[in-house]
Amino acid sequence: MSGKLLNAEEVAKHNSEQSCHVIVHGKVYDVTEFLPDHPGGKGIILKYAGKDATEAYDPIHPPGTLEENLAPEKYLGEVDQSTLKKEEKEVTEEDKQIAKNKENLPMLSQCLNLYDFEVVARQVLKGTAWAYYSSGADDEVTMRENNTAFGRIWFRPRILRDVSNIDFSTSLLGQKSKMPIYITATALGKLGHPDGEKNLTIAAGKEGLIQMIPTLASCSFDEICDARVHEQQVQFFQLYVNSNRAVTEKIIRRAEERGVKGLFVTVDAPQLGRREKDMRIKFEDTGSRVQNDSKDDVDRSQGAARAISSFIDPSLSWDDLHWLRSVTRMPIVLKGVQTWEDAVRAAEMGLSGVVLSNHGGRQLDFSRSGIEILGEVVRELKARKLFSPMFQLFVDGGVRRASDALKAVAMGATAVGIGRPFLYAYSAYGPEGVQHAIQLLKAEMEMNMRLIGAPTLKDLVPEMVDTRALNQHVVFPETSANTVYERMSTAVGSPDEPVGKPVVKL
Ligand SMILES: Cc1cc2nc3c(=O)[nH]c(=O)nc-3n(C[C@H](O)[C@H](O)[C@H](O)COP(=O)(O)O)c2cc1C
Known part of the structure; x- marks a missing residue:
């Protein structure tokens, strides 16, 4: 594995299907050839092309997934942390609603079963x-x-x-x-x-x-x-x-x-x-x-x-x-x-x-x-x-x-x-x-x-x-x-329960 230190601005240039690099836990990977094989679709990887994908990657991929699926030479090196811009995390309406719900969480002792x-x-x-x-x-x-x-x-x-x-x-x-x-x-x-x-x-x-x-x-x-x-x-x-x-x-x-x-x-x-x-x-x-x-x-x-x-x-x-x-x-x-x-x-x-x-x-x-x-x-x-x-x-x-x-x-x-x-x-x-x-x-x-x-x-x-x-x-x-238990909704959803959305009021 290469121990090269890479500038984040350089990594950011590889932001397309033709050349797609992503950062996961500070490591830079070339995933261009892997795009068509990604079981979750290439779209989701391209969303993070040239960027830090750690937060989205972590819950879905057990540790070791990248190493098991990519050839060793696709690991390009470490990103130089000093060049990495702290990107403003996009706060969605869902995030806001969840944060509000967390503030109003019932006390644990109120959970009776x-x-x-x-x-x-x-x-x-x-x-x-x-x-x-x-x-x-x-x-x-x-x-x-x-x-x-x-x-x-x-x-x-x-x-x-x-x-x-x-x-x-x-x-x-x-x-x-x-x-x-x-x-x-x-x-x-x-x-x-x-x-x-x-x-x-x-x-x-x-x-x-x-x-x-x-x-x-x-x-x-x-x-x-x-x-x-x-x-x-x-x-x-x-x-x-x-x-x-x-x-x-x-x-x-x-x-x-x-x-x-x-x-x-x-x-x-x-x-x-x-x-x-x-x-x-x-x-x-x-x-x-x-x-x-x-x-x-x-x-x-x-x-x-x-x-x-x-x-x-x-x-x-x-x-x-x-x-x-x-x-x-x-x-x-x-x-x-x-x-x-x-x-x-x-x-x-x-x-x-x-x-x-x-x-x-x-x-x-x-x-x-x-x-x-x-x-x-x-x-x-x-x-x-x-x-x-x-x-x-x-x-x-x-x-x-x-x-x-x-x-x-x-x-x-x-x-x-x-x-x-x-x-x-x-x-x-x-x-x-x-x-x-x-x-x-x-x-x-x-x-x-x-x-x-x-x-x-x-x-x-x-x-x-x-x-x-x-x-x-x-x-x-x-x-x-x-x-x-949540009622099943139809493919087009129902008026009171939009498809796939939690029942929090967004
Ligand atoms: C979110 C979720 C993930 C699960 N993942 C696995 C799994 O990886 N392997 C497995 O053998 N069973 C898995 N199961 C099945 C559980 O081991 C178990 O059979 C089931 O959850 C028991 O039903 P309960 O959730 O009504 O208690 C999963 C279940 C859930 C709900």
Whole structure:
């Protein structure tokens, strides 16, 4: 790599499609030849041609992206900071509204449940971030179903049991957790907050929960490990398998070196789902609402998601799991299993568990909720004598209350994962927001266990839940989730809800 010092005025001359240089973290890159290959389209790069693109680049691109995609000679040198003019940052109407909303943020103690964080986050997130975090695939039927499915399970509490002491601690893959809840992997943490995933690490460490680190984090893997609050803090890793297996092997080895205790291999994303909210806002963002804009005919059909995920190997199959096992001693769990047949196959292979999940409703719309699948998985594993603590069952999707987690545990799950609410909590309040969200869950958990008559998680047995309606896919009446989740708008938008824009009054 060249260590040349470059004058910013010189860099600024390379501001066209014919010669396009950009500055990222003080380094100058020649991206002219890369323009047609940029998964997010060349338009967005050209917007920063000859300029410092760091702020726009950072949240969307995990560290190392530039180095992996450009030949070494495309790195031209460092920009001479003394020649760099501090450009006036354009303050948009959206920025102004968000700043105002931040000033009027409710006090953290006013957030009484996990839904509250979603309402607040929507007011303080940029439209692009809101679209990426909140969206589900297609009509978002599965995204809503994830939550409403829990509403079809009712408790059968027992009375006159000594519930003076309640203990909801447990262990996931042999690792201690203060609750049967973990923070699941969600990509692009910096869209919501400059410290990205580190907010989750800090809160998880302080509250005794396990965090699953995403492959596509905005912070680097090492930054997230370094943010651990204490030496014993446990982290898992979510793995997207790269078409280039050498890259994946390197990632796994690094995870092991840094003491990660479990590998969650995502198996429900051979292609990314169409998340229309995310897609719409991308069209606006790049200044064109014409789908086949001849000047920039890149398929932007998957918004922020597409820009970062083209490396995921769609040919991944059961056979590859033998290879995966040969390169790591970490317990391997499949994330995104949706039928008992696949869960049984994973157990028969001797894997350590499965996450019954549909990726938060972001992949196959009309896939069933994890909690519904749990019922059939437990039944079929028991029938084959495969139901054992050596093969753990996790569920994620739509968990918003401690009672949701308790229903899953009663049915046979070890723990449940929560995604969006923690993202919303730190987007609005930083790590304290996530800590508060966890504390709310702990308070709910204690109360619910006492009222159910189960002083420990072992006392939560299948007889304590009535799941007879679970498989009925009826439309559920009004719930907090129904009123909080954003309504889908049509391609042309609706009068009260412009396409892809947050509901802040602009
Ligand atoms: C913004 C966002 C990004 C996500 N990124 C990933 C990812 O990179 N890898 C993955 O396996 N799952 C990812 N997921 C899925 C979550 O791990 C989890 O399955 C889902 O969020 C659970 O649903 P919930 O958000 O309703 O709690 C993502 C989910 C969201 C909302």
